[in-house]
Amino acid sequence: MNTNQTRAVILALLALLMAVTRSNLPFHFMPVPDASWAVFFIGGFYLRSWTRWAFPLLMALAVGVDWWVIHGQGIDFFAHYCVSAAYWFLVPAYFALWLGGGIARRFYAQSTGKFLGVLVASLLVSVVVCQLLAQGSFYWISDSVANPTFAGWWQNYTEWLLPYARTAAIYTGIAAVLHVGVVAAARALKPQDKSA
Template identity: 65%
Template sequence: MNTTLQRAIVLSLLMLLMTATRTHYFTHFTPVPDASWAVFFIGGFYLRAWTRWAFPLLMALAVTVDWFVISGQGISFWSHYCVSPAYWFLIPAHLAMWMGGLWLRRHYTGASLPALGRLAASLLVATTLCHLLAQGSFYWISSSVAEPTLAGWWKNYSDWFPLYLGSTAMFVAVAAIAQVASEQVAKHAQGAAQDRRQH
């Protein structure tokens, strides 16, 4: 399978995953949590060469899904409490996840314990920064919090962070397992081909 086709498949799967789960952010009706943050992290890892247009495409998809979900509830998109000036901080927030995946890809040479450590570190840093931008901007800029305080912000940040980190890590773990499995299949196929040539 050529690289372009592989990237196209990954991008299609990421778009489907985000479309299927992002409604959870507004409705909480989906059986699985929002995978958006994981989608951008995984996208950064697999779609590095397509960053210039794949990242904007996924951002446009995120906004489109939000618009359809909000409008479907009979609410004007611009009057929804989540769509304040802070909403546009989702762009740098999601970019933080993408950059985490990019960094991991630059330092990835194959499945190993050090690679697992780098995965954990990059995911933690990216999610921490993403949550800081998304939650922090909503807390301080939107009108949803009447009297913002540093203590109130920290409680809100720390209360929600484990949930977001856990759900993001769950999706990334599935992608990591798939990556390791594909490497093992490729290694086995290469070994079998070498054996055939030798005999």
């Protein structure tokens, strides 16, 4: 499989993961955490050279899934409490995750220890920025918070940061393990050079 085919498969898998977990459709019997944050981080790692169209495609999918879920509840999309002017801050919030994945990718060829450090740091920083943009805009701009205060915002920000970071880290960790397995399998299947 060439590089573009590999990227296309990764994009399809990420889109499927986001659509399934964001809608929670097949999991009515148990809640499955939304993988969207990890999808954008992982997308930035693998699809950095496709950013111009892969990021907007995944962003459109996220909005489309939200519309479908909200509409399926019999609610007008723009009347839902989650959809306000703040909703559109998800674009820069998710792009922060995408950039974090892209930064991690730049260090991929270096030593494993250094790469793991950069991977963890870039995931953490991009999740903090994403939460700042997504939650901060919702708290300060939407009509859902009657009397916003700095103390109220800070409590809300810190209360939700750890669960979102944990979910993104779990999905990213699973992707990293799969990546290591695929790379090891590819090396094992590669024909050995007999001339050495």
